[in-house]
Amino acid sequence: MQDILFNFISKYISLTEDEKNALLSLNIFHSVKRGTTLLKEGQYSNESFFVLKGCIRTYYMIDGEEKTTAFYTEMDAFTPSCVISKTPSDYFISCVEDSILTISNAEMEAEVNSKFPKFELMCRKLSEELLAKQRIDFDEFKTSSPEERYLNLLQKRPDLIQRVPQHQLASYLGIKPQSLSRLRSRILEKKN
Amino acid sequence: MQDILFNFISKYISLTEDEKNALLSLNIFHSVKRGTTLLKEGQYSNESFFVLKGCIRTYYMIDGEEKTTAFYTEMDAFTPSCVISKTPSDYFISCVEDSILTISNAEMEAEVNSKFPKFELMCRKLSEELLAKQRIDFDEFKTSSPEERYLNLLQKRPDLIQRVPQHQLASYLGIKPQSLSRLRSRILEKKN
DNA sequence: GGTATTTCTTAACTTAAGTGAACGGGTTAT
DNA sequence: ATAACCCGTTCACTTAAGTTAAGAAATACC
Structure with a gap:
């Protein structure tokens, strides 16, 4: 599991064993159950x-409705806007x-960045x-219709749809669930 | 005019006179006429x-139509995706x-970053x-309707609309010019 | 200064998304 | 086991955006 992280990092900088160990000593690996809320509206983080x-x-x-705007899956890094x-x-x-995440905080990053300046480069x-x-x-979102967005997603992140x-998914595509349902059946009809 | 740039930079790092002069010696200030194309589709930059x-x-x-997706105005910094x-x-x-821009390239940045590591921090x-x-x-774009997007823009960047x-503007809002025109007159009607 | 071109608006019509409601399948909880 | 709830789909209806076309207004060009 740790190798996934190091593989990711290696796309930007190369790490020595010492540096890898320094990262591991921070204990940033966490298991999180489905449905867990990691951050709430109004909170600082x-x-x-x-x-x-x-x-x-x-x-x-x-208005009492959930509007999902982003999904993060394997190999995705994400710093919430409120942190910045x-x-x-x-x-x-x-x-x-159910997920396995690394969760790091600003102090850890400051510590690592000061110890190993090349982390700064990676972050940039x-x-x-x-x-x-x-x-x-x-x-792409701006220049395409809901149907095109759906077909585009089908190409780029087919796993998400499953x-x-x-x-x-509907709000991720900027539409209502009923419209997504209708749009899907419209596409199926066209195929036949 | 140079002070605008230094003011902007000062939001992230503080510069010595030497550093300021190093920047100025790069000759990055340019006047550009309205209508000038700075980068074309298919080009590397x-x-x-x-x-x-x-x-x-x-x-x-x-499909032969211009789709405008972003505007950059005073104090906006912008690195095109293709550069990255x-x-x-x-x-x-x-x-x-008609605009006044600084135009810098990767070599200049590399040079400045190696001379003054704090530029790296600013970039990050x-x-x-x-x-x-x-x-x-x-x-915000995903979770709102074209009309809401327009009203939102009216709040946040009223100058743009002028x-x-x-x-x-229409394609920036994800709609056709005719729809923007209609939407505007719809809003005017509501006010009366 | 006058012509050509672009830009904006309006209108009629088509198409698709929003809305409200209902239904069935599935899961969860008691 | 049953009830309650959540989820996805469907339907009928409303609303708004897309399309096509035409004309007016503003701007650019010679």
């Missing part, structure tokens, strides 16, 4: 996540499946990369 | 932008107004912050 196994999601509570802005969180974070590269990827995702409840 | 004055936009060419991914650009970048902080902001923007052509 300085915790970042990395998904080794499983799936977590962010959702807003708007140091304001109360606008959204909830919750476990979609990673967030630049995520920023660019998210920009592309956002642009492992995640439909009503969560 | 390693240039980043910072807007001192004016407005630039990114747009995709889809080292792939050909998916979109165009163009000047909406900045991209983390932009990532978090963009996440919130994306979430300085940018409607048809560019």
